[in-house]
Amino acid sequence: MDLPVVVGVDGSEPSLRAVDWAADEAALRGAPLRLVYASLWERYEGQSLADDLAKPSEQVRAEDVVRVAAERARLRQDGVRISTGVLPEEPGFALVREGQGACALVLGTRGRSGLAEVLLGSVSLTVAARADCPVIVVRPGSDNQVRAGAHGRLVVGVGEHGAHSKALSFAVEEARLRGASLDAVRAWRCPAHESTDHPLLAGEPARLHERLAAEVLDRALKETPPDVDLRRRTAEGPARRVLLNASHEADLLVVGARRDRGRLGLQLGRVAHAVLHHGACAVAVVPEPA
Template sequence: MSESIVVGVDGSECADHAIDWAADEAVRRNRPLHIVHAVDSSPYRAPLFAPPETIERLTRLSHRVLDEARERVRQRHPELQTTTLLVAEYAPKALMRESEKAYELVLGSRGHGGFSSMLLGSTSLRMAARTTVPLVIVRGDTDAQGEVVVGLDLTKEEETTLSYAFDAAALNEARLRVVHAWLMYPTYIEAGYAPDDEKVEAEIRKQVATVIAPWRAKYPHVEVVEEVLIEHPVAALTNASRSARLVVTGAHERSWTAPRLGSISHGAIHHAHCPVAVVPR
């Protein structure tokens, strides 16, 4: 069996959007869909906090979440091979395990546990920093028919990010916009260093073209736009996302103590106007 598309659900409206996106993705990629609902029941196990029937009620509600998710998929794609799983476990831990052998993990931007003013739920944020497979956080307009946008950092290894972005553009028959944004730090200017912006931009464009050239050759049918901007990278990706169907960014940076989400990826998943794919480097 091919690697599945795993989607985490909790019965929220954001999870419904994630289910729709994941089901469409599974059909596009001809892969099975695996729906996971994780419930951390530990606070309810002690008699001090809840009577015995509370666990039974929680179980019934959890099965209802999965049943409704599966029915939503069936109505959208009746022929899609779909499985479900209910686990009594901390959600990030369960999702990490279930996605280890998956092609992709899909989550909503927020679940039932977050405040309405939160831009991103804790589970999505934790998984973005730790994921070992591409993670799509579904937010904004999920039915957009626009281009695929990928952020390019010339200081990092971006092979896996570009591979995912070109593949997504080819799969959706969409244009791919490669965005590289940069800023001159004010301290340099205050110190009397005044760079020739046009000269710097021309050199950066040459570097971007060099990085992209092999991918253009590999995907000759994908229309590619290379965009170099003197702007903060998060602002550049956020602006580009307004007319995009998907933003693709590298996942995390190395840390001596723990996985850490890079600042650009962190900003993109909080502020983009469309789904964001976070791809491990």
């Protein structure tokens, strides 16, 4: 059975842009598309309160939301199989569970109002931190074209997992499917205590750390398929700054996030957190084993 691409919808324009991306992603992968609306309204308020207020029920509104989103997806990619779900549950919990049977989850970042913006931003972070599959967050202002992106380039941050990185494997697969180039980036820093002002040694610590970063890249990319248009790049600085700078010239930025099953709370490192908040393009967070 083909695993679907799942997209969270709520009727907002950012979520509809996420639908566009998810429809393209599903078409690219030959996968089904599942549109999910999750809300606690029905659980805590119910139909009776909606009747008392002489307003349409949230359930009716939710069904309208998924119907409109499904029609948009069909217009975007008419060959994709589409299913929908309206779930009376907390959105973050529902989407994380949906991700257990998905090849990818796609989300927008902002909601319909000031309060909804905060809540939906929180949902995106929660899902990115806890989902078992890659989570793609379509950032505001990013190009929501998958196959024909504005830059024709993806960027992946290469961390300590190296050749065994799930994020790297995902980025390579995405680049191949899109026919896009892939920039594999490894950030490095020279610890302050290793620097020296001696004229004969100046620059040696920095060159050492840069060479080590290049070696990590070489090992990680050794088995990359030859049909991928690959560029290796090392850059000095904190990883989050290096990747944020790279996101300005990319259609998708891919980062890994470690999963520690014995740890409570959100599991989203500083790098993933920073690029989700400030990236200039769509961001994919891929779970890595601890």
